[in-house]
Amino acid sequence: MIRFLLSLFVPFRWFIEKMGADYTQFIRILQLKLTMDDRRLKGLGNNSKKATENALMKQSFSQIFFGIFFAIFLLLVKSPFTYYYFAHTFLMVMMAMMIISEFTTILFDTSENVIIQPLPIKGNTISLARNAHVFLYLTMMAFNLSVLSIVVAMFKFGIVSGMIFLFSIFLNVLFTLFLANVLYLGLMRLASGEKLKNLLMYFQIVIAILFMSAYQFGLNMVDKTKIQDMILPVHWYTFLAPPAFFSGLVEALSTWLFDLQHLIFIAEALLIPPIAIYLTGKYLTPVFNRKLMDLEQGDRVSKVRIETSRNSLYFRMMSSLFIHRQEEKAPFKLMWKMTGRERLFKQTFLPSLGYIVIMMIVPFFGKSFNYSELIQSDRYLLILYIFIFVGATLPGALLIGNNQHATWVFKTLPSDSPAPYFKGFIKAAFARFFLPFYLVLTITICVIWGIKVLPDVAIALMAIYLFTLVFYYFQSPNFPFASEKLAGQGGTVFIKIMGLMAMTVALGFLHKFLLHWFDFAALILIPFYSAAIFYVNRTFVYKKITWKAVDKVNIYS
């Protein structure tokens, strides 16, 4: 596989050398990176090679599956230009999100520098190899996402059109990579060291939310009844939109249309990505490398931060509300501190929160929105129960981090069961990162619907809390922040979680049904949830989280 991927660069040797890189060294560095990825994937957790291969396959399948929905949408579009315009926009958004969420670590990865930097290798070669590495992964992702759209395009517009679409995807990937470089360089000019790391984290979160909101608002603005006949009019500014370059190229070459408009698109599509990559390799990457070395020195240039040892009032309140057993107290406190500081946790969790907020706001801006109808409705229930998805993200986000080798400490402590650790962890994360947002939501809902809905807010909160606990205890019992992002969860766990989510949605409907019966009928859910939470906290967790289960997935080195 690695050999095949490397062979893809053979035809571009002249281009690589033109950018000032040494081709042989470039290939060797890329080979090293791919080999390290391969080993890293195969060595994740205690799982076997088979399990890891499944994780990769699962990732590809999920991308193909995600592409199905878009391909179905594209089935409706008649105009080739509109079809390819949408397809390229979708790809650019997905790739940008992927770069932001997954590849920032690869772009900023300096782990192999200790091997590479002392060797006589030019900076251009190193950075080009780094970009080629990201390019390979983005291409695989772009292909997975669009494989069905390519098939649909072949059926609708002919095989040649589909093939040219495939070629334009590569150009799109190159251009997106250039945009990512420009964006990150811009950020690197603003700060350095630890500040830059934090800035990057918040930038990623904001961009992810912005992309999602643009996507949601964009979809909301499309008049779905006219999709079939939709034709995108070409204005002067269309020539500035990158998806238009690529869609214009595909349309021109597949329909043999060479008017001025299409010639401009062809020129843009064929010239801009190579020029962009040339500029990236020649000018941007040396600056990027210099900044990256500054980033490595970050801890030395940044002022050392002194943490306060006092606990906040909110912490004390939450601690007394959630913690009733001595053995959970220390894990609760530990997790409270760590969730506030672990960048990967925030990077994973906060965007999900942003997405939910966007999804909740979008309907309010629809054309058919009517405020007086809204306050008469029980739509607040939907908003409340949507927060279950935030609860569902929290447990997964607690796993991800770079502390694989720090977990030994839990095993050396005299605890007969690891369950109190896990109870303390999830309670702290829930109290610190979920409740404040839920409180804001509660206030918003009360402003719109009045305080009469407070019991429903409390019932939904209990359902979400119960769901979050069960969800956390169902997933692989890794200690916090000690799993790599690609590790993923086993298939059966995924099915169980989907089942649980379906069950919670059903509970939402039960809540709605009871409200229609009479005003406070839903209150009967309170004792039910209380009993369930009590059972989960007192019995279920101790059965599920045992040292035997924990030892299977954690390495104490």
Next chain:
Amino acid sequence: MYNQTIVEIRNLQKKYGQKQVLHGINLEITSGQIIGYIGPNGAGKSTTVKILCGLISEFTGDVTIFGKDLRTQTLEIKKQVGYIPENAVLYESLTPMEFMEFIGEMRGLETEQTRAKAEALMDIFEMKANLNQRISTFSKGMRQKVMICSALLHNPNLIFMDEPLSGLDANSVIMVKEMLIHLAREGKTVFYSSHIMDVVEKISDRIILIDQGKVIADGSFDELNKLSNDENLEKMFTRLTGNTNHGEKAEAFINAFEK
């Protein structure tokens, strides 16, 4: 508490997959001693230490510590044991104070007591000013000092150390060596696993040499020396592990890269 048997190991064996790492270790360790546990790379030193600390629970053979069975009474044993691992990997986003507070609370110490102890211990290492800085900003040696302090917080009777001096500056090394001697005088037992022969030779009351998962020498340095007449532990180590041709190997090495 002197000369009481506190660790008893009978036919300890461990396999990683198909690879047998420990081939039936038999040991009896009494209190108030510093045990130097030495051996070449891959001999099984760290595996033995991890088993005795409860980090590895799958093994064959019988181990009792403080008269308690390691398999069934792990919890009781862990309460009296301190462990300093080979690589000082800690949760980087925490400060030493937060890390030690966690350890202290999990070991049943009062928060104030833990804080006072942490401050005193870190002060000795001249790290009091770093107590509230994140561990991510620390050097290897500083991390090692945090690890040593946190392992001693609960005043354990048995201390396992896997290369504890790794990364420490010269003054700290001398201080830790002195500390170990004092601890042994107080009746505590130190199980000291290391590659650094001169330290082991100087501080250990008893030296256990393992090679390929088997104990090949066991006794005080003087006892072992009477049998072999080696001038120091390093010479004894190389002879017993069958690596006496270091000069030839060094020459071959130089030839290889100069070619």
